[in-house]
Amino acid sequence: MTGGETGGGVRDARAGGGGCARPARLLAERIGWGVAGAQILAEVALTAEPGATVGLLGPNGSGKSSLLRLLAGLSRPDAGRVLLDDAALTALPRRALARRIAVVTQQAATDVEMSALEVVLLGRTPYRPRLAGATAVDLAVARRALAEAGLAGFEQRRWSSLSGGERQRVDLARALVQEPDLLLLDEPTNHLDIRHQLELLRFLAESAVTVVVTLHDLNLAAQYCDRLVLLRSGRVVAAGTPAEVLTASRIEQVYQVRTDVDTAADGRPRIRYRRT
């Protein structure tokens, strides 16, 4: 595919392998959102600079997943707005959005008998005409993404036969072949063994894409994220570098656990939980 396309075809021309051309800047301003009368998020602000890896932290029910859905444009905020490179998400067509933002949700699940390769190929749908089938380029991109997720040889494995961690990695490969400028992940490590957790986080930290990821493990968040946003009851308690956010007093305030926090050799905070 060469550059001879008509206007607006720049992203169409990214027919695979181009990766993230231009990491996006994400800005959320004074976001409020509720469901069935319950206020879930209030006055939430968040900034992710291009290429940064931002960690979303907070106890269960603090609104991390809801915030991620709003950032992805899956729901509309009741108040405030989300900007992707200075354009409101609500002003962008869905399909254009799908080429820029990829989402890995907490439990990708299906009863449909699909192979791992077919699942990954779903990520290519935003790039092809609605009536067209997968092209050879789509296939090649999907195969490579599976291999990069450590799942070479899993192409024809059925989804139903995969373990939780394998499913999570297939779903990540699906998100990556969308070639997003912004990647949103909801607890992507929760089914992974420690090696795959570290590999995933290192990949996210080093990739050019702008990443917002919810995490439960404070130490991993401190180690791999550029910035952290700490939520409690739908409000931002703290935002900044890991060292600014993860102090012993704040962790106790938000999670009601007592910790000792010191600084590791790389300058990032290191948290040790007290037994009592």
Place this chain on the structure above:
Amino acid sequence: MNPSVGPSVAPASVPAVGVGRKPFTPAGAWRSGRYVLPSAVLLLLLSIAAAVTVGSADLPVDSVLRAVGTHLGLPVRPLPPLPDSIVWDLRLPRVLLAALVGAGLAVCGAVLQALTRNPLADPFLLGVSSGASTGAVAVLVLGLQIGSGPLDLTTGAFAGSVAAFGAVLLLAGRRAGEPTRIVLAGVAVSQLFSAVTSLIVISDAHTQDTRSVTFWLLGSLTAASWPAVALSAVVAGVGLLVCWAGAAALDAFAFGTDTARSLGFSPGRTRLLLFGVTALVAATLVAASGAIGFVGLTVPHAVRFVLGARHRVLLPTCAVTGAIFLIWADTVARTVFSPQELPVGVLTALLGVPVFALVLRRRSGTR
């Protein structure tokens, strides 16, 4: 995962794509659609030709061809009037209607199973068949006059179907695009219309009416006519095209609403459109033939089992397979107890359940 490689490698480094040496596995049969669909179409044409020759009057293939040729204006020697009428007025429209009904129901079933993520979904999920029964019974038993002559029953059934689907939409309310809501509304409305049907039948039924109602409720292609064939062809054809255009969206629905949305689709609008289209197709077909069960449930599962779940290939193959299935089911139904006719719905259930059981067994066995 190898971070140093990442998703940002140039296409030039892509290894050769090993298409064509894939084993024939259900979930990953990438290219098999290429061979399956054309062979199925060929089989369909042969089935139509063969099924027309089968019946109590012995008519060989060349007689059938002569009759068809005469009516298409070809220079062939015409048949005597009686056999000509048997081929052209009775058997051919019936076989073609069977093909159309089978195709339409199978596609509706496949689409609804994907939309609702419910393997038990069938074309009558949204109240269409019970609505049709109510409409038909109202016409037969209460003698409601809508049109004139033989179209009465069909028109009544269609009106009933549309009324039932309208009630489903009304009950599901503003968020009718949500599968759980619309399925529950469908169940409720189906029950309501069934109750109304029973009420009408019991309160005011002549034995003769009840018999014909029952026969029609079980599904039957005896009422086949050229107008019914033409109408079904247009509606089923347009319906199939609309559904096929939504194939990519149906694929994306496999992982639920959020994934579909994040892949660039509008799940609510897509669902509503496809619910509407499948309801209209099912309503038209039910009006022509009654509620023939198990085609829309079984055929999609069987085809998916062989070809995988990519709707671009799945939907056309379902259409052709459903057509072949119903042609032969109806051929058996009208000949096996000849001159008595078996309602074809009884036969599709008898054939469909074992196929369904087989698919279920194999499916769970390979997990």
